[in-house]
Amino acid sequence: MARSSESASGPAVPCADPQGDPFLRTRFAVPARPATFLRRKRLVDHLDQALRTPLTVVNGAAGAGKTLLVADWAARQDPPVAWLTTEAGDQGPGMFWAYFLQTLRAAGVPLAPEIGCPADAGRVDRTLLTRLAAELGARERRVIVVLDEYDRVTEPEIADQLEFVLHHAARGLRLVLVTRTEPLLPLHRHRTAGDMTEIRNAELAFTPEEASVLLGLHGLRLPVPVAEALVERTRGWAAGLRLSALAARESPEPETYLKRFEAERTAVADFLLAEVLERQTPETQDLLLRVSVLERFSPELADALTERTDAAGILAELHRGNAFVEDLGHTWYRLHPLFGEILRAHLRMRSPGLEPELHRRAARWLRHSGTLAEALGHGAAAGDWEFTAGALVDDLAIGQLFTGLRSDDLAELFSRMGPEATSPAANLVRAARELSRCELDRGLTHLRHAERSLAGEEDRAETEDEPGPAAARLSCLLLETLAARLTGSPGRAELAAGTAERLREQVPAHLLDAHPELTALLLAHLGSTRLWAGRFEEARAALSLVADGSGDASTALPREDALGRLALIDYLNGWPGRAERKAMAALTVSERYSLPQPSGFGVGRLVLAAVAVDRDELRLARAHLDAAADAHPTLRDPVAEAGRAIATARLLLARGDIRAALAATEPAVAADVASPWAEGHTALVASAAHLARGRPEEAAELLHAVPGHQPVCAVGEARARLAAGTPLAAIDLLDGVLPESRTGPAVTVRALLVRAEAAHAVGDPAAVRRHVAQALHEARRERLRRPFAEAGGWLRPVLDTAPLRALAAGWLTPGPPSRTGPPRPEDRPPVVEELSGRERDVLRRLERMMSTEEIAADLCVSVNTVKTHLKSVFRKLAVNRRNEAVRRARELRLL
Numbered sequence: 001m002a003r004s005s006e007s008a009s010g011p012a013v014p015c016a017d018p019q020g021d022p023f024l025r026t027r028f029a030v031p032a033r034p035a036t037f038l039r040r041k042r043l044v045d046h047l048d049q050a051l052r053t054p055l056t057v058v059n060g061a062a063g064a065g066k067t068l069l070v071a072d073w074a075a076r077q078d079p080p081v082a083w084l085t086t087e088a089g090d091q092g093p094g095m096f097w098a099y100f101l102q103t104l105r106a107a108g109v110p111l112a113p114e115i116g117c118p119a120d121a122g123r124v125d126r127t128l129l130t131r132l133a134a135e136l137g138a139r140e141r142r143v144i145v146v147l148d149e150y151d152r153v154t155e156p157e158i159a160d161q162l163e164f165v166l167h168h169a170a171r172g173l174r175l176v177l178v179t180r181t182e183p184l185l186p187l188h189r190h191r192t193a194g195d196m197t198e199i200r201n202a203e204l205a206f207t208p209e210e211a212s213v214l215l216g217l218h219g220l221r222l223p224v225p226v227a228e229a230l231v232e233r234t235r236g237w238a239a240g241l242r243l244s245a246l247a248a249r250e251s252p253e254p255e256t257y258l259k260r261f262e263a264e265r266t267a268v269a270d271f272l273l274a275e276v277l278e279r280q281t282p283e284t285q286d287l288l289l290r291v292s293v294l295e296r297f298s299p300e301l302a303d304a305l306t307e308r309t310d311a312a313g314i315l316a317e318l319h320r321g322n323a324f325v326e327d328l329g330h331t332w333y334r335l336h337p338l339f340g341e342i343l344r345a346h347l348r349m350r351s352p353g354l355e356p357e358l359h360r361r362a363a364r365w366l367r368h369s370g371t372l373a374e375a376l377g378h379g380a381a382a383g384d385w386e387f388t389a390g391a392l393v394d395d396l397a398i399g400q401l402f403t404g405l406r407s408d409d410l411a412e413l414f415s416r417m418g419p420e421a422t423s424p425a426a427n428l429v430r431a432a433r434e435l436s437r438c439e440l441d442r443g444l445t446h447l448r449h450a451e452r453s454l455a456g457e458e459d460r461a462e463t464e465d466e467p468g469p470a471a472a473r474l475s476c477l478l479l480e481t482l483a484a485r486l487t488g489s490p491g492r493a494e495l496a497a498g499t500a501e502r503l504r505e506q507v508p509a510h511l512l513d514a515h516p517e518l519t520a521l522l523l524a525h526l527g528s529t530r531l532w533a534g535r536f537e538e539a540r541a542a543l544s545l546v547a548d549g550s551g552d553a554s555t556a557l558p559r560e561d562a563l564g565r566l567a568l569i570d571y572l573n574g575w576p577g578r579a580e581r582k583a584m585a586a587l588t589v590s591e592r593y594s595l596p597q598p599s600g601f602g603v604g605r606l607v608l609a610a611v612a613v614d615r616d617e618l619r620l621a622r623a624h625l626d627a628a629a630d631a632h633p634t635l636r637d638p639v640a641e642a643g644r645a646i647a648t649a650r651l652l653l654a655r656g657d658i659r660a661a662l663a664a665t666e667p668a669v670a671a672d673v674a675s676p677w678a679e680g681h682t683a684l685v686a687s688a689a690h691l692a693r694g695r696p697e698e699a700a701e702l703l704h705a706v707p708g709h710q711p712v713c714a715v716g717e718a719r720a721r722l723a724a725g726t727p728l729a730a731i732d733l734l735d736g737v738l739p740e741s742r743t744g745p746a747v748t749v750r751a752l753l754v755r756a757e758a759a760h761a762v763g764d765p766a767a768v769r770r771h772v773a774q775a776l777h778e779a780r781r782e783r784l785r786r787p788f789a790e791a792g793g794w795l796r797p798v799l800d801t802a803p804l805r806a807l808a809a810g811w812l813t814p815g816p817p818s819r820t821g822p823p824r825p826e827d828r829p830p831v832v833e834e835l836s837g838r839e840r841d842v843l844r845r846l847e848r849m850m851s852t853e854e855i856a857a858d859l860c861v862s863v864n865t866v867k868t869h870l871k872s873v874f875r876k877l878a879v880n881r882r883n884e885a886v887r888r889a890r891e892l893r894l895l
Contacts, residue, residue: 017102018094018121027085027099028106031071031148036217036242039072040210047073049197050144054166055190056176056197057183061322061336062275063239064204066178067148074146074176081144081176082107088152092122096158100145101132109143111135129161133168142172150179151321159184181321201322205236218245220254233337239271240338269342276323276339277346284314288325288335289350292343293358293381295374296334304365305358356382367391373406380413385421389414393425396507398475399517401432402482402635403557411436424453428475435482438636447479470506477503478518481525485532488638488671493529497522520546520558528565532639534676534708536569543569547582560589564603568643572677574712574744576611577782583607588836601640602628609647613654614746616785621651638671642678649685654786658689676708684716696723711737715751727758745778746787752778753791760794772798776807785812835876835894842869847886847895 016022047070050056060066074081084103086096098118104111115131118124136143153159163185166175177183190196206214212227234240248254277285290305291297302311315333318325324336335343347355359382366375367387372395379388392398392410400406414429427450434443454469454476477500484493500522504512512519527542546562549555563586571579586604609624625647645665652661665682683706690699700720706713718733734751737743752775759767772795779787788795799808835843838859845855852870856863874880877888889895 017098018118023099023102025106027087028083028103030074030081030083031067033068033072033075036214036245037068037072038210038214038217040069040206043069043199043203044073046197046199046203050174050176051142053195053197054170054174055185055195056174056199057187058176058178058199058204059182059322060180060199060201060204061237061324062180063237063271064201064322065238066199066204069199069204070146070148070176070178074144077144079141079144080107081146082109083146083148085148086150086152088154092120093124093155093158093161094118095121096153097124097128097161103145104143107143124161129165130168133165133173136165136169136172139172142174144174144176146176146178148178150177150183151181153184156184180323204238206231206238206241207236211236211241214241215245218242218249220245220248222255226255235336235338237336237338243271269345272324272339272342273346277343280318280323283308283310284318287311287314288318289343289347290354290358292335292340292347293355293378294334294362296328296332298332301362301365301369304361360384360387363387363391372397376410376413380416385417385426386423389417389421389425389429390423393428393475394471396471396474396511396515396518398428398432399478399515399521400554401429401436402521403517403554407436422453424450424469424472427453428472428479431479432475435479435486436635438486440483440486443479444483447476447483451476470503471511474500474503474507474518478522478525481522481529485525485528486635486637486669488529488532488669488673488675490529490533490535490673492672493526497526515554516549516551517554517558520549520551520555520562524558524561524565527562528637528639531565531569532637532642532671532675532678533673536573540566540569556589560586560604561601563589564601564607565639567607568603568639570744571607571610571746572712573742574747576614576744576746576784578744579607580611583611601635601637603640603643606640606643606647610643610650613647613650614786615783616654616789618651618654621647621654625651636669638669638675638678641669642675642681644668645678646681649681653685653688654789658692661685662689676706677710680706680708680710680713683713687716687720691720691723696720700724709736711743711747712750715747715754718751719754719757722754722758722761727761730754730758745782746784749775749779749784750787750790753787753795756798757791757794760798768798769801769803772804773807776804776812780807780811783811788812835873839869839873839876840894842866843873843885843889844895846870846873846882847889 058066058070074083082103084099101111101117112135115135116128118128166173187196208224208228208231211231212224215222215227230241230244277288280288287302287306291302299312299315302315303309315325319327319333324339326334326336328334359378363375363378363382363384366378372391375391376388379391401410411433414433417426427446431443431446431450434446454472477496480496481493484496523542523546527539530539530542543562543566546558547566551559563582567579567582567586570582583604605624605628609621612621612624628644649661649664652664662685665685683702687699687702690702700717703713703717703720714733714737718730721733722730734755737751752771756768756771756775759771798804799813841859842855845858850858852863852866856866873885877885879885879888
């Protein structure tokens with residue numbers, strides 16, 4: 001029975017709870033704020049809405065700072081706030097409402113004596129609640145009641161009663177609940193009606209700026225990056241920040257301590273273990289400890305680790321209870337990073353040796369569910385390399401070691417694989433890692449070990465879910481074609497690619513569909529070896545399948561590689577414009593997907609350098625070569641190295657450095673089979689050296705010995721024969737050059753200039769002018785200047801004659817363009833690079849005279865992004881201003 005006291009000024013006021021114990025005054029006290037408390041204005045402003053809505057819920061994890069936030073806000077309210085800290089030991093509704101009424105009285109809220117006081121701890125009379133609600137509703141000044149630690153109130157009856165009083169008290173009551181879980185109230189109705197203020201865990205988290213100030217209150221003056229890293233680690237958790245700051249203050253080097261902060265060895269661990277883990281049931285504790293080895297987990301995965309079937313309900317309840325379990329959506333969860341670290345340390349202490357087994361179970365579950373990347377990580381963490389390598393190979397994912405998406409991660413993961421793993425899959429992974437670094441001998445050794453092991457497994461049955469040796473053999477063939485490419489062995493590549501094509505029928509279609517990079521890599525390797533062999537049309541067929549294929553980021557690098565080699569084919573055939581466009585497209589493929597650079601073989605940049613030499617843009621050529629050298633492509637094959645040698649040698653020739661040009665043609669990568677075009681261009685450099693030294697006969701014989709009928713070599717030999725004084729032999733050579741439909745302008749222009757020089761030698765000025773005029777027409781569209789610079793001194797006075805001067809003016813020689821008025825399509829200067837889709841979007845808005853800010857708003861991008869696109873547009877159109885860009889775009893029919 002509750003005791004009462006009688007005062008001279010009023011009725012009896014209970015001084016004990018329904019069990020006869022005195023009320024604990026500490027439960028009515030607003031908690032004091034420590035000296036290091038940081039008032040955060042954004043949260044205070046939000047909490048001020050509690051004065052406008054009947055219900056406010058501040059819902060956050062243990063240590064999130066919710067109680068101190070509300071206490072600081074409550075201490076500044078007028079009239080005083082009624083504060084009650086609930087306790088789990090309260091027995092029933094009677095005890096709760098007795099304390100609720102005493103809270104109001106302690107805050108100075110007068111209550112009519114007829115309201116009464118519960119006499120039974122286990123129940124409360126409905127009349128009492130009705131009278132309380134009516135009295136609160138009749139007050140002129142509203143009452144603010146804060147119920148701290150409301151998550152300890154677990155009886156639905158109390159929640160229903162509280163909702164009744166809140167509803168009928170109307171504007172007279174403002175209720176603030178501070179809780180770790182969703183309170184047992186019909187929150188959906190309050191949210192729908194808009195009469196509820198909510199501050200949740202994410203909003204309670206400290207920002208980096210707030211954390212920096214908080215650390216400063218603890219006497220720590222730290223750089224912003226350190227504070228940002230700590231916030232990232234703690235997810236802005238208030239208790240974690242304060243506890244780490246207190247620990248750092250004791251360290252002689254606080255900044256170093258915070259950088260190396262180990263949660264499991266600090267007061268943070270004690271806090272989380274006591275306040276979160278130990279409050280859970282044994283089953284929940286076991287689940288939390290086991291899932292701590294995972295970055296993320298679903299109920300099914302958690303069940304696989306606990307070998308029970310109760311994870312779904314436990315995880316949902318942990319999330320609702322703000323027990324540091326974050327909901328990622330689609331029934332996936334993750335632990336707070338600090339909590340996960342602490343749990344892992346606790347797991348190792350409580351169950352030594354269990355962690356590898358948990359990783360092993362997770363790896364197999366994830367492998368079965370189709371989550372390969374995570375399965376590999378857990379397989380490696382378990383030290384089960386046979387499983388890990390087998391999962392990669394059986395999934396047909398070995399190509400990912402070369403495609404740039406996860407190549408670095410996979411290489412790092414498998415770098416820890418020891419020699420104890422001896423399966424075919426393990427050797428295939430070792431071979432792939434070595435070949436990706438151009439370590440041919442070691443790579444081929446591991447590849448041969450894998451092939452011998454697989455040969456002994458030919459009779460093993462294959463199932464639908466386990467592709468067996470077929471996937472491994474296909475992986476072998478991929479590596480075989482790569483090895484053939486790196487060694488310049490077209491025959492080996494054709495054999496391996498043909499076998500792979502037949503073997504594809506034995507591999508489940510869904511695996512091939514899931515890993516298009518494998519097919520793309522196979523075709524790219526095959527096309528490259530055909531290119532090396534000089535079979536340009538066959539190479540183009542294979543490479544075009546890769547370049548034109550519909551692909552995503554997984555095939556970006558093979559497509560970049562294929563476009564670069566297609567560009568090289570165009571260049572070798574004498575089509576610099578086509579080559580430039582493909583090379584530029586190659587450079588943009590991987591950029592589009594933000595793939596790591598450098599990557600692949602980097603042939604596109606070498607082609608751009610060679611094209612720039614043809615146009616006599618020697619500084620640009622040097623810049624492209626330097627960029628290619630700085631990139632340090634991860635793979636080097638004979639095609640790429642020959643392309644580098646050609647571009648470098650031609651640049652050195654243009655600068656007159658014959659000796660260096662000859663040295664540049666020395667092959668940097670050995671090849672099993674000689675390449676006719678590589679030999680031809682090497683001979684062209686040597687021939688130019690002989691011509692420069694006055695030995696035209698030797699120059700001609702050198703090119704005559706080149707195998708195959710290469711137009712560019714025939715033209716070079718014709719020029720040497722002409723210099724040797726045998727013009728008829730030169731003309732005969734030129735007459736044998738392939739028709740112009742198959743030979744590009746870079747070859748035909750040089751052939752026309754040799755014919756013009758031959759006509760000049762026999763005194764036929766009309767033929768000279770005719771051939772030179774035709775050469776100018778051919779060259780102008782492609783901006784080919786270098787052939788005219790190489791032709792010799794006889795050409796200069798010819799170009800200065802009236803009919804030819806106008807054709808050369810403005811692009812080959814100084815002076816105004818050949819005509820006034822609108823340019824014809826063939827006279828328009830080409831775009832330096834193709835404009836991207838977004839650049840065209842910006843250009844179209846420039847035409848509408850929109851400002852930079854207006855363009856940014858219209859395209860939903862930042863102003864800086866628009867400025868970047870504008871700079872790119874100006875560069876590609878070779879202009880400096882907006883109106884010039886619009887005019888140039890109209891000339892080029894881009895608008």
